Amino acid sequence: MTALMVVLGVIIFLILYIVIIYNRLVKLKNRFKNAFAQIDVQLRRRYDLIPNLVETAKGYLKHEKETLENVIAARNQALSAMKQASASPDNAGAVKALMGAEATLGGALLNFNALNEAYPELKADQTIAQLSEELASTENRVGFARQAYNDEVMVYNTQRETFPDTMFTGMMGFKEAALFEVKNPEVKERVNVSF
């Protein structure tokens, strides 16, 4: 009789313990997923601004079609990557793909900004100046949202790897979440065309 009770007690204790571990991880997972929604809002804002910017700049930059097309292409790619990532922020692959697309877009934008120096009339345009300013502010907001997200991911990943949670995470399907890092985009060498 006593043996039976002890077995029963141990089983109940184990189940309770696993429930606690599970709930804690779910909570942390929800937190970073919610934090991702913030990045989503800001990136969307940014992706909305870029076509306006390019459209306004088009008038000045008849000969820089390629750079403009690159920006738009990179923006579209980033937008679709973001849609995928925001559907499942716990999918590390999707988040990493978004990170890659963002880096490409950052590079394209840098090239675009470099044009500012080459075309003084572009720099002087009021609309362009305003849009660039807004884009820069959005950049900061993205950074802030990303920081919040990374903080939450870090807490989740740490908990996930802590003993005894780490014994069950695989079984319960808690995968490692990806940090959202941006590598400094490299400015592509502008090709100097000489005749």
Place this chain on the structure above:
Amino acid sequence: MNFFGYQEKARRNTAVLVVLFILAIALITVAVYGAVVVGVMVGQLFVDQAGFSSNQLWSLELFLWISAGTLLVILGGSAYRIHTLSQGGGTAVAQMLGGNRLPPAAKGALDRRLLNVVEEMAIASGLPVPPVFILEQSGINAFAAGFTPSDTVIGVTRGAVELLSRDELQGVIAHEFSHIFNGDSAMKMRMMGLLYGITLVSDTGIGLMTMKRSSRYSRDRGSHPAIIVIGLLLFIVGTVGLVIADMIKRAVSRQREYLADAAAVQFTRNPEGIANALKVIGGYKQGSTVNHQSAGQASHFFFGNAIRSWYSSDWWATHPPLEDRIRRIDPRFKGRFDKVDTKTRSFANQAQAAVDFMVSSGNQVALSQVNSDAVMAMVGNPGPESLQEARMILKKMPARVRDFAHDPYTARAAVYALLLDPNAKQRKIQLDVLEQTADPNVFRETLDILQDISSLSPELRLPLAEMVMPALKEMSLSQYRLFNKSVGALIKADHQVSLFEFSIYRMVIRRLNGEFGKSAAIEVKYHHMTPLLPHCLVLLTILARTGHGEEGEAPFVEAMSMLAEGEHTMLEPSESRFSHFDQALIQLNMAAPTLKEMVLKAALHCVVSNGVVFVKEGELLRVIADGLDCPLPPLTMA
């Protein structure tokens, strides 16, 4: 009955709940014992060399063992659940139900409409704007959860967002807010914590049963039948527990729904809104169903019946039947539901939401003509006038400031800008400090919005502090710490804490504690006025001095005489600093609701005694009401 009466009643209901809970545990323990005895007897029929050979019906030893085990599971489970709930507040419930936080800066037309409705309702009632969660469910439902106003969240299903018109949505949101005012949300949180222990028995039972089933393939000769018996036993007992848990929930929950419906009509003075929302649920195929594994545990939080179960008779439901609820609001209702054309409805709502909502010029209540009784009646009971007023406030708020307040990145800048002194010299010192402590980009944003915020008309300043709450709650812990530090440094920068600075600090930081710290409900510690009198002295001294300067003696004495007999003199300035004020509010918040009512009434009397409410007094009154967790609607100030 007013706000304070309902709060008091909610507290008593919680006491009833605890008694029922103890009763339930006793019943379950007996049930477990019975099941074990029967199980063992049945087990003996199959196995003769059994490890257990009891055929007695009553054995004290066995009973004690079983009681200890059951109590351990239930109490342990409850304690654990209440602990996690008090850590997470309303957010924990929303996330448990699979809710996603709607970003305060969301741009979608329908999302924006929902956020506007919640914001209006919060400002109209004087509550911090709660974060909004979306449940991706096609059923039409909503809930409010949280221990205190500062950790409360609102959850709404996708179906409700898409299928309800603005008026209907407003009715539903008003219903949820009334749960907050009546103290239902806090009571439901405790109820969920207590009941978790009971449902845990059933969860364990089901877990054991399924575990047994899945391991059947791997075992070769058949394990000890005891395991099977145990699984079966726990399942039986679990079911008993579930039934009892449902009975308790039903006992407490149903009446509260009628009350909240009635309150929603009172707030919006638009019976059609909530009645139509209920009719839409009735005519909609999915109704108010929420398909989520935790919906059962949280069914008592919802606006409508969230679970469809096999015992779907009225007797067991957590909510009264739809027909009854509608008939109480709209007596002409015939009990027939028109089929809901989801496509047309959702399209019409999309189109309507895209059009900016129109605001008619409000008929404002000038406080100078209102006596303190009328204002007291408004606590936790915002009428349509308050709603109108809130709309006016939101309309008057410059669009740029509103955008700033809704974004977690810039919301901090808005708070910093609010805290800057109008005096140029002081402001310079503050800005220098801010530049050193805050994030450089945020500092730039602060300079950017500074002009707009300092030119804000005074009555918009506290509502702005309320609007930034959901955005601020989006910060991560480390970001919050930096923010908290900067705010502290900003206030202390000029070595002079102004009343307004203090008010903002207190409101904002106290409410963020719900998100970033522990948010357990406030325990009632005081049932008599006597130990609270020194704190009341501090409160009323500061209030009288702020509003009436040196002539504050008379209103102060009048107000004090409402609280206690005898001679009272105003405190010296050295005895009534902000640190004393802060301490006084903390202590007074632990008073029983009826005592809070007296204190607030005295404070109000002190303010309106000369017939004019100055902005400073009005703001201070709001801070006091906020500190006592009493939602006081915005007042028109001279």
